[in-house]
Amino acid sequence: MIEAKSVSLVYENGTVALRDVSLHIKPGEIVYITGPSGSGKTSFLKLLMGIEYPTTGRLKVMGQTMSRMNASNIRRLRQKMGPVFQEFKLIRGRTALENVMLGMRFLGFPPKKMQEYAMEALTNVGLEHKSSSLVERLSWGESQRVAIARAIARRPSLILADEPTGNLDVDNAMNIMDLLTSFRDENTSVIITTHATHLIEDKEEGTFIRIKNGNLQIERRGEALV
């Protein structure tokens, strides 16, 4: 799914976001990336999404080498991903259902199937009753769930969630974590970044990556050890 060999990312202003990162993530794996703010978690996700390119080293995502690619190749790769953005990036003036469907419109689903998948995703996140509500009328937590529904409705191979728990209280944050990890299956990997290490301390399964000053520490638990 993801192969990184000695990947570094240095921004134009000289900031080193990632240093000599090497790792391998298999399909169906669940990965938690932790680290303090500014440690490079978001930069790592940016590399995976083709928003940034490695300064040195080699990175392959779903078989695609992440070097200078043209826009249409990057977009094709992103179509296989289900991103959940830190600030949600929902489209105002549209309903929850329209937002979820927006992420699927260019994937070739017939309209009926698209609506069915979108409603199914909203039901999975417990928001079927809010499907026709405008997103600006939803609470923070509800918006977060719509963003997750948009990501999973696309049937992605890789779910990328950047700080999905944000400022939620522990119970709600745990719920969001459990919700996201529940979409993992043998073909779908889930990568979650968070600065709240206490949320994942007790997890018995998964790959735990700690980023500090651009360096990675990797720990595998449960099935991920195999």
Next chain:
Amino acid sequence: MKSAVYNMGYFLKEAKTLFKIDFMSNVLSILSIGLIFFILALVISGWDIMSFIIETIEKEAEINIYYREALNNEEISKLIDDIKSVEGIGDVKLVDEEESYLRMKDILGDEAHILELFEDNPFSPFIEVQINIAESDIILEKLNEIENVEYIRDNKRVLDRLYDIVSVLEFIGILAVVAVGISTLMVVSHIIRQGIYNNRDQINTLKLLGAPQPFIDFPFVLEGLFLTLIGGFIASILLFVLLNYGYGQVEMAIPFIPLPSVKNLIKAMISFTLVTSAILGVIGSLLGVAKQGEGYIR
């Protein structure tokens, strides 16, 4: 392609939303595009009408040859034969004093009573000759050389003047087409670029979700198309009203000027305006979406 068909409703809804977001700018753009197209259609109509008039006059090109009045019938017959022998000559007809008088009476209509002021018929007989207008210079030269030809009255001066007017209208028409083309492209591409800027967050989100560029651009292209089409429609209504009204006035004032059918002219002009506006709308919006500067994700 399948995706475009599935999403047509979405694209139309997005185009409507884009229109509403920048409502005042869009309305003003439509009005200015409508006026620009109206002026273009007027110039092209003028050009078309003048070309029609010239064509008609060319088809009916006749000259009148006056001869010395002292000629007897035999000499007149010989003169007609000499005229017929010139290359490029069509029908030749002798118009005597009496017919000449009656024709003028017809032309004057209600004012014909002024002819009664003359004690004698003031008109001279002449020979009416149809000629090929393209060769008029050579024909006139040859006719002038024929014995007993006193004076030739032709429409050359009138035609030359009309040709000059058409040339000017043609030049103005080309200028108008270029000016309208450039200004419409500028207006549309500017409004589209403004729309893209106002929606940059949504565009970036779509890119992050993997939307192909044509999927992102299509609502903007539709918006540009609608702007110019509505503008073209407004211009068509104005043109319809003006041509219908103007034609009646011109026909009453100068009934002897041949004019093309107003229905055909309006139909042709409306088709031209709508097709041109649609083409310019699409090109303008494609120009607008082509350049997306800083602040946009790949």
